[in-house]
Amino acid sequence: MDTKHTTSPLLQARHAVELTDPMDVTATPPEWIQLLPSGEFRGRDGRGPYRNADPAGIIATTIAYQAGAELPMDYDHQLEYAAINGQPAPASGWIVELAVKFGGEVWGRVRWTEKAAAHIRAREYRYLSPVFRHTADGRIIRIESAALTNVPNLELVAIASRRAGGEAQPHTREEDMDLKKMLTGILGLPADSAEDVVTAKVQGLVTAAHSAGAGLASIAKAIGAPDGATADAIATEARALASRVGAPDPAKFVPIEMYQETSSALAALRKDVSASTAKSLVEEAKTAHKVSPAMEPWAQSYAEKDPDGFKAWMSASAPVVPTGPKGPDGKPPAGTGKLSDEERAVCSQLGLDEAEYLKSVQSAAPGGKEA
Known part of the structure; x- marks a missing residue:
């Protein structure tokens, strides 16, 4: 892992972000600003190239380094000069979100201060200048901050690393090791973890x-x-x-036990009604001499299962009990010991055994004895 980093100059003029349209007198500060272009680029002074090879990784490393803190924005990079000139470095805004847009560019969503927004509306500041860390071979690692400026493409290497009374110096190995130690500690990784392992985490x-x-x-x-x-x-x-x-609404729901009890009672009631209706139909068929005593179980079952079907059968069937003169007790007279042609036809139609049917007819004769 190459831990020796240098800081970088700003982008070329063509990479600088112009915040307002010079022809728009009602210009307002943009919510989203471009921080890094995609791919490879150089600074206006010719330094570079710098490579935005992994925009998502740059965002991830930046977020991890910030550890929940928002990225600062200032005026003319005073955050970098404050240690030298002792002047305050008020914020012009805060970058609260980072995103990859337009095929690999890194953009930030800014919450501007009221003072900065007024400067931008008045076009007193018109450009944005980002500060970022990169490796010796130009690969960008993370974004540190951004500034409002009227001189785009500043020498950010010199600004970011200048020591009081001296020239621009590269970041030291100790500084880089401190950053790595902090990141591995936050992520719970061994201190000697490779850079790609830290980035992946x-x-x-x-x-x-x-x-x-x-x-x-x-x-x-x-x-x-x-x-x-x-x-x-x-x-x-x-x-x-x-x-x-x-806690369901009692007006809309009932306990399952009550539902089951009601359902069972309703089913029993339906069965009773069905049996009662069937019995009435069978009695009606008996009165019409369409059902003999031997046929009653079958007729009751049929009428319970299909009342309408039983009614249709009863209408189409011929009497199976003789309708001639009745005996003194009102019952049909004793049989002759033989089935009539009509009775044999009924037995054939219903699949009844003629001998059994004859017995049922004879048992219905006065005295209940065979004729």
Whole structure:
């Protein structure tokens, strides 16, 4: 791992970000600003090339280094000069989010101060100048800050590393080792971990954070939490929803035991009604001499299962019990010991055994004895 870093000059003029349109008298500060172009580029003074080879990795390393702190923006890089001139370095804004846009460019979302926004609207400041770290071969590692300036493409190497009374100096190995020690400590990695291992670990944490954020957003939408709700707010809403589910509205829900009891009672009632209706139909068929005593079990079962079908059968069937003169007790007279042609036809139609049917007819004769 090459731990010797140098700081870099600003981008070429063509890479400088012009914050406002000089023809727009109503210009307002942009929310998103370009911090790094994609690919390889040089500074206006010819230094470089510098390589934005892994924009996502640059963002991940920057976020890990900041450890939750927002990236500062100042005026004319006073943050770098403060140790030399002793002057204050007020912020012009704070970079609160980083993103890869337009095929590999690194952009930042800025929360401007009111004073800086007024400067930009008045076009007193019109350019943006980023500060970044890179390796000896020009590969960009992370972004340190950005500044409002009217002289784009400043010598950021000299600004970032100049010592009081001296010329620009490269960052020392000790400074780089301190950075590595801090990152490996935060990430729980061995102090001698290779740079690509540290970068991969940071990228994994950033990816996991993005996934967790997307998951929380999905949960918030599903439970009706407001957009932008914090994790605590989403958890509170989820607990409230669980409480509502655990105590259902008694006007809309009944206990399962009560439902099962009611269902069983209703089924029994339906069965009783069905049996009663079937019995009435069978009695009607008996009165019409369409059902003999031997046929009653079959007729009862048929009428219970299909009342309409039984009615249709009863309408189409011929009497099976003689309709001639009745005996003194109102019952049919004794049989002749033989089935009539009509009775044999009924037996054939219903699949009844003629001998058994004859016995049932004889048993229905006065005295219940065979004729």
